[in-house]
Amino acid sequence: MSTKxxxxxxxxFDDDICLGCGRSKREIKSWKKMDKDEKRSVLAESAMRLVKLKASGRRKKK
Incomplete structure (x- = not known):
């Protein structure tokens, strides 16, 4: 998995979660300081958040 x-x-933002990438404000601010394992974990969590947001119709359409 890429850590880009x-x-x-x-x-x-909706409830402190970015509707574009699925990360929290805290995760966005600390992104550059995270190691690859931390980034992979955040990416996995953010992907799940986006799935939930899309299911509830709150994610911005592309």
Whole structure:
């Protein structure tokens, strides 16, 4: 899994979660300081958040 920054420049938040990338504000701020394992963990969690957001109809459509 890539550890590239997942930002897609949407940057709109719902309950502290970015609707573009699925990360929390804390995760976004600390991204550059994280090691690869931490980034992989955040990416996995953010992917699950986005699935939940999409299912509830709150994620911005592409």
């Amino acid at each position: 920054d997942p930002c897609i420049s949407v940057c709109k």
